[in-house]
Amino acid sequence: MKLSLKAHRQLLLDYWFPNKALISFLALTMFGSIAMELLNPQIIREFIDKASTGSNIIHLYYLALLLMLIVIAKQIFNVFSSYLSQKLGWKATNHLRIDLIKKLLDLDMTFHKESTSGELIERVDGEVTILFNFFSTFLITFINNFILLTGIMVLLFREIWMIGVGMSIFTVITIYVLNFMRTKFIDVWADDRETDAKFYGFIGENISGMEDIKSSGSIHYVMRRFQELLKAKLPIRMKAMQKNNLIWLFTLAIYTFGDIMAFGLSAYLYLNGIVTIGTVFLVISYSVLLRSPLEQIREQFQQLNQADSSIKRVIDILRSETKVKDGVMFIHSKGALSIKVDQVTFEYDEDSPVLKDVSFQVGKGRSLGIIGRTGSGKTTLAKLLTRLHDVKQGAIYINDNDLRTIAFDELRRRVAFVTQEVQLFSASLRNNLTLFDTGVADEKILKVIFDLGLNDWYSGLPNGLDTMMSPNGGLSAGQAQLLVFARVFIKDPDMIVLDEATARLDSITEQKIENALDKLLNNRTTIIIAHHLSTIRRVNDILVLEEGRIAEYGERSQLALDQNSRFHDLLRSGEIEEMLK
């Protein structure tokens, strides 16, 4: 894999460059530190020469003091640049994190079906953390180190041209070799990160499903799989480390040859009386100092190597497009909506259609009940109506607008979907009900809680609306379901899709919310998916799905009377009293 520099540049432009002030200060402090570094050996050279020629001792003390000032100044520059680079790094990476989260939340459900949350955390947080350096000091370090390199070269040339030339050749070769290493070992960490992501995905999934594992007596099985994953990590890590280590060894070798050259040349020049012993020290110091920028450039390369695979994945996410795209239209008419499903066919995987040629209409304020066996496509249909997925063939219209042209903001505001799964957050009750929308008044929330008959439960909460909820604990499934209902009540939509929504409620609790539900469904277009016929006693029309096709569709009252209808069969098979009373 070759990652184009364009990708790096784009990331820097988008996330790093906007922090211009921080960058300028950082560059300045880092440059200051470099200048001090270059000055240091010059002072010591003076000192050595003056001392070995027996100069005035006061002069030597002054030089020592001057040196101290230089070192202290360098430290001050370092503190500032460390602070600034931290700040810059965090700002840029957090900006990127948020963009990634936005993108991931936008991606369609098909994507989310394929990924565990552990994996996604690893992408958003793990990978981006690796990019920290890239976004804090990468470019500046690069530039400054080139300045430092050039500075050393100029100073060496100023002493004796021969040393200057020697060291220049050495530097050029080093940079060339380092760059060669970089391109050769570009993918060192990719496999390692991939196994890590899998490993943490496994851990996340199994922690979520802990009780199932326990009650299936499968702890040992899971442990065995954990062992396998652990075992798989070692050879991959080993390979990556060893490859990575080669870079270090190469530099060691190069440095040694640099030293040898400096030693040889200086000896020749000194023994021929061309330079002083102080200058020999200076040359050796600079040849050692030369390592720092080379080292840092190497480190930057190395971290860039590590970052490369992360950059690639981050960019993949940023560039990925949701298959369910936002529209622009707003529905102007207020109140209940009409919906028309026109010859819709849908499949998750190629060639296994879940819905086949489904067509029906629900007029404004009317209600439709959809029944059918599990796997007949009911939930999928609901997901199409609420655009969690897009239809593959055919179209769905709301008030004669193609669903795909309507803005998500509008759609989500006006169409509510109560799903089978109850999803709660570790957040306050208020945030669980408003889903972190800060614009909802407490009175409104409390009224809904009251309407749903939850006031007894509510008054038992220690901190009222600020009580922290937890996704798995403390609430019964029925209570959790009621909270999800409350979300819809707060939202006050114009169309509601209920998918098995009351299934987890026991009959008394269900009774409790009947009135509230009546109120909610009143004057709103409603589509109710139910396994239990009692939940659809209030609908106008009935649609029976069988293996993705419409098996029956018509007015409830007529179907109920038609002796030959499937609906009639269902009613007769046990629930007729319930339905018709």
Place this chain on the structure above:
Amino acid sequence: MDNKQMKTYQLILHMIKYKPGLYLTNCALWMIIYLIPLVLGYITKEYLDLLTGVSSYAISIQIVIITMVVLLALRILIIRIAVRVDTFQRYTITSLIRYNLFERVLFRISHNKGSQSTGIIVNTFRDDAGQIDDSVNWTIDIVSNVFFAVVAVVILWNINKDITLYVFTPLVLIVAVSQFASKLIEKYRKMARESTGNFTGALGEAFDNIQAIKVNGAERNIIDHIGKLNSVRQRNMVKDALLNTYLNVINTSTVSIGIVVILIIAAKSIIDGSLSIGELTLFLSYLTYVTECSQFLGTFMAHYKQTGVAFRRMADIVEVSDDKELLRYTQLDAPVDSPTQEQIWDRLKILEIKNLCYRYKDSNKGIFNIDFIIKKGQVIVITGQIGSGKTTLLRTVLGLIPKDSGEIYWNGSLISDISACFVPPRCGYTSQVPNLFSDSVKQNVLLGISEQDADIENAINNAILDIDIINMDNGLETTIGSRGVKLSGGQKQRVAIARMLVRKPDLIVIDDMSSALDVETERKLWNKLFDDKESAKIIVSNKKFAFQRADTIIVMDNGKIIANDKLSNLLNECEEFKKMWGNGEDQVS
């Protein structure tokens, strides 16, 4: 709990002793690697002395250069070996910690179910385990550094006692200062870690709850929420990093003082010839090295404190009372006992629950004084309103939450370890919302039991899953996506039922499963279940259908059993039950 807490150094020592041979080999290798720059420094001194004609050895420039080349070769060789050993050692330690963590997470019985989000736990697996490994690994660098420093001091002492004394006193100071600041480090580090945990926790939850977010159009609100947590984290992280920088600066600033002291003292000695230029440069270069050492010592001190924090956090998250549990020496690839090994057990004849109580922390909810008996072949249906304690009752009986008091007797003998007892093949359980795993349908059903021993077909049929399987692309081998997302709610439920049935438990416990099933499928499922007279069944349901086939019905209210009787008696006597019956929806045809 406190007396079982380990000090950080104990924990590090404990980890070192896990594979002492490996550790010592690694340590020896790195000591050599650390020592080589020292030798190179000495060579530079000899080189300068050679030039200025004061060398005490009879060597030439050529020999100096050859020595350098030989050293390089040696260095490369040792590094090659050391990196392998080091990687292996690090892997061993992180794996051990992660292994113990995972085992602990799997085996613990927690009062606070779900109090830690998955994201936070995954975070501790990743970062906290890494932190501990770093600490252990860094002790090698510490040992090598100290060794290095001692050798350096001895060499310098032999050259000039005064300079050695005046230069190396500041080093003691540095260590003192670092330790002084450690309290602060601990605090900042803790804050930084906590805010990271909050951030990743919220993030994981957002991805877990993606559907709720999408259907409610709450993307922007969620991002704001996560963004706020992220800003808090940023502030804490920068503070943490800055403190580390301050410490570094204090350390390196001593270099400047050191250098000045050296130069001032050396000035006279050089002029009077008692100190050669080569020796001066040796002082300068060793000073830099040794300061780097002590700087590292400072960093290690800080890291050491952070490790303490990380470990405490880890122990808190997985709720261990004895720290040793997380550090237990385990053979990482030791064969794990197979769960199906238990071929002979005391087949259930009668199960007695006596005076069982469980109260939720900080609440008056729970279950109280639960008594009932179930015999082989019987069906008990538990019913009651939302929040009446049905699920809590099941979970307490199964040992998924620890009972406060009461006893359970299996064929008359008291069960001491409830959670270990109520597993297959004695007992099987399906919760209201079962979890599946990203694997094939078959592996989800088997979940570890061997294919030969299992009558998977029968389990699939009894779970009314046969038709679904036929319609799947690859039949039983079809993969179901992370947590089973590719299946419908009803299919998930039935895969979980099949997973339970394939284990042929004596006691079947099912929480309300009607939510995701249509009437037809649910009825078929109940019929299959009730027709099997081999097992006892405890079932939570509000369905007339279930009531009619139950041997006894337990009616719960506010955590207590208010009635435990036959259907006919309940319909005459129990008001609460009559209400439920009146609203019940399905009937037997």
